[in-house]
Amino acid sequence: MKAKTLLALAAGVVLVAPSVEARITKIEITSVESPTFEGRTFGSVGAYEKLRGKAYGEVDPRDRRNRVITDVELAPRNARGNVEYSMDIYILKPVNLRDGNGKLFVEVNNRGNKLLGAFNGSGGGNNPTTAADAGDAFLMNQGYSLAWNGWDISAPPATPLNNNLNITVPVATYPDGSTITGPSYEYIVFDNATTMSSALAYPAASLDKSEARLTVKQHLRDTPVEIPAGGWDYTSTAGTAIKLTSGAFQQSAIYEFTYMAKNPLVAGLGFAATRDFISFLRHARADDYGNPNPLARHVKHTLTFSISQPARYVNDYETFGFNEDERGRRVIDGILNWIGGGSGIGLHVRFAQPGRTERNRQNHRYPEANFPFTYERFKDPYSHDKAGRGERCEKSDTCAKSLQVNSANEYWVKAGSLLHTDPRGRDLEDEPDYVRFYLMSSVEHTVSGSPPSAGSCQQIRNTTDPSPALRALFVALDEWVSEKRKPPRSQVPTRSTAAYSIPLDNGVGFVPQAALGFPSIPGVTYSGLITVRHKFDFGPRYDEGIMDVNPPDFFGPVYRSFVSKVDADGNDIAGIRLPPVSAPIATTSGWALRALNFGGGPWDGCEASGQWISFKKTQAERLAAGDPRLSLEERYGNHQGYVNAVAAAARALEARRFLLPQDAQRYIDSAQASTVMQ
DSSP states (O other): OGGGGGGOOOOOSOOOOOTTTTTEEEEEEEEEEEGGGGGEGGGGEEEEEEEEEEEEEOOOOOTTTTSSSGGGGGGGOTHHHHOOEEEEEEEEESSGGGGGSSSEEEEEEEBBOOOOOHHTSSOOSSSSSSGGGTTTOTTTTTOEEEEEEOTTTTSOOOOTTTTOOEEEEEBBBOOSOOOOOEEEEEEESSSSSSOOOEEOSOOBBOOGGGEEEEEEESSSSSSSSEEGGGEEESSSTTOOHHHHHHHSOOOOOOEEEEEEOOOOOOOTTTHHHHHHHHHOOOOOOBBBOOOBBBBTTOHHHEEEEEHHHHHHHHHHHHTTTTBTTTTBSSSSEEEEESTTOOOOOOTTSSTTTOOOOOOOOBBSSSSTOSOOSSOEEEEEOTTOOOOOTTHHHHHTTTOOEEEEEEHHHHHHHSGGGGGBBBSSSOOOOSSSEEEEEEEEEOSSSOOSSSSOTTTTTSSOOOOOOOOHHHHHHHHHHHHHHHHHOOOOOBOOOOOOGEEOOOOTTTTEOOOHHHTTTOOOTTTTTOOOEEEEEOOOOOOGGGTTTTOSSSSSSSTOOEEOOOEBBBBBTTTTTSBBOOOOHSSOOOOESOOOOBGGGOOSSTBBTTTOOOOOEEEEESSHHHHTOOOOOOHHHHHSSSSSHHHHHHHHHHHHHHHSSSHHHHHHHHOOOOHHHSSSSO
16 A cells, blocks of 8 residues: 555644644543552552543644545544544553653553553453552563553443543544445354344444345355345344344354445544654643643653554554654654564554454455555565555654564464565565564464363464563563663574465465474364465555445455474474473464364364464373374473473573563473473
8 A cells, every 4th residue: 555545643742732733632630549559569669550531632634644544634623623532541650750760651452451461460450450450560660650542443432340441533524514435344253152233333324235235154265145135134223233133143154244334433543642642641741721741751761562453553553654743753662562463453444443353264354454564665566566664764763663573373364474574475685673573483362261271263272371571572672772772683484484375265375284394183183274465456545545345355466475384293493482382291383273163164263372282191192192293201201301491491582581580480480380290
């Protein structure tokens, strides 16, 4: 997509700002809990307090930096001619800011939720309040101030129980006030047999069912069957949801609904929200009404952490140049993105649905992952456009230092290798000096709960926890930003360790087993299912953010992508191999297949999940089962042998700055306390 057609916002904040300047105009703190965490104190930093409230901002749609926001010129304006938005905000800060470290940690929220718990050593919750909610206080002990803000138009509404973060943006209309309509698309799967209706992202423009189409299929690569108009209906005259006339939706069946929608939201204002809020906290003394900035004169450096959906949002935030405010200042200094792949968020289009995400069996035909995929500027071999994620920030010298960290799942279900290759899948000659790329070897997109289970998958889900490595990488990022100490070198598959995908249809392909090196494990199905990245045709006005073709067909060409080859156990060769991978007791993968009762088959992936397939304990058990993988006995001899292997792996990672000393010791202590070979 051409850079001129992508969203770009600019934000600047001062105490008294001209009306043409995009900024936060008002900060409204509605509650203060001081101290929070039940009065728990954190080393020399002391106690923390919690501030909750709302922020109000506005952008000038006439400004050249704002005019390319899709539909911003069609949004209602205030007396100053600006477009307004508001959002929820949430701040945790030292009671005495002088005892903090002068750094702002912004977690970009996931669907309105705060996911800080695992990163901060368990604890967490969407409204951290108790002493236990601070976990091991990784961030508080260092004195960071923490902040969150609403940005996602699709986040569930906030309630006193869920404490979600929301944003309010206007509906776009034509200049004469008439309603905007356009094609919209819903991909519908429920992994239960009780759901009776499916909400639509936008209301239907008409209840005339001849203007809509609903299809169903059991498996991803099946031919869809159209459900007659008498087989479905809108649930009300509002046209905000559909239902089947026969009853509940079939468990795990794939329904696709296309219709004419109305009332598009100016979703791209979500980018302005984050930029304006961080810039305000960093630079302003007070808002336009004299309300003080809670962090005034305190923030020297800003760092962000994002998990999954918001990591894709931050990818686009960087791509579209949002890290420069209207005064030309860098907004975010350091970015740690976890499991964003080379994908974006699709916030730049009319009728945006940022809650969607593509995986092997879901949401392939949304505008999530469009060229460019990597920071370096390349020519798209299919459209011949030239672009790169870092193009805008390089011109303005506002690029953040960025660590892009992905699980093996992103390589299997999101064509994640395109983040660090050219569009034809070839290795970069030189990566930008402000970015590093890391594969977290043999890790799934999320972390399986305890006790581990298969869920909707064929095998027990992968239990490998990436949090210890993420903590070490965050320390490396902070040192890079504040001390100019470079982080560890990138750790990703390259051509010598890559197994390439072969396209099939419906957005998927396969990786041959021999090319990958995956062992033939009794009871485990291997199909090599992988997502492939298409060049979609959304219609002639897509450069303006308008999808005249929605959804597109799978006729477009495919960008070449790959995954890491695996060792004899089936574990990734490339990347950061945590102790469960380098001193394993099981095969752990970033891919999985759905169980039969959840629509499973060889071409139906289990989306974000991976696998955990245990080794046999003894050689005799292994040979009897026909398992080619060495048994625990053959690997380690006894329990102490296993502990020694884990210790060696952990200390090696510590030496390379991929584990902190305390986390390396936790691995060793956990191995010692385990029953492996006992």
